[in-house]
Amino acid sequence: MKRSRINEIIREGDAFIRSFGYVMPPFAYWSPDELATRRPPGVIDARLGWDITDYGEEKFDELGLFLFTVRNGRAADLAAGRGMLYAEKIMISRKDQLSPMHRHVVKAEDIINRGGGTLVLELFMPAADGGIDRDAPVEVPTDGVMRRLDAGGRLKLAPGESVTLLPGVWHAFWGEGGDVLIGEVSTVNDDLTDNIFAEPIGRFSNIEEDEPPLHLLVSDYDRFVGRTG
């Protein structure tokens, strides 16, 4: 993806998010230089921030996702069973823009329709080897109520509705009828290791630097900011 397109998506996404009354934290608006100079470990090491992905496939409108990680705990705390065990993201799935089928090994996540169109999730249970079980019915909690679907069934969430996806449950999702503002409340998030995709695909965009970055993406941190410690 061209950096100019990523900058444009950041501007559009920021306006969309604000239109629902949600405002991102101050570090979201720091310039690349300010972030590289201040380099707070609480942002850089926790990998908070902007994450615009086309999964490396160069067709963002059909296959992509806007994410911003607002908070993220520590894997050591999760292992210890106490402390900062949680994470939060705000995301945008555009109309008919697919986030491809994947599962998580560690992360449990609530996916919440915060407003806009209908959020559609295609769901499968994991087979014994972790792969997709194409036969088993799917049962998932939705705002305290269990919902049962056929394998590969489509769960439709209207604004206000959410689903809890436990580790292992396969999911793909997209917006229907309009762009969707999505909240994610989860256990500690590690996008470097905890996304298993059904098809071989990348997690981050390959970027062509045709103009300076408006804000750094999380996937820019290693290159532009380096280590904090």
Ligand SMILES: [Fe+2]
């Ligand atoms: Fe997920």
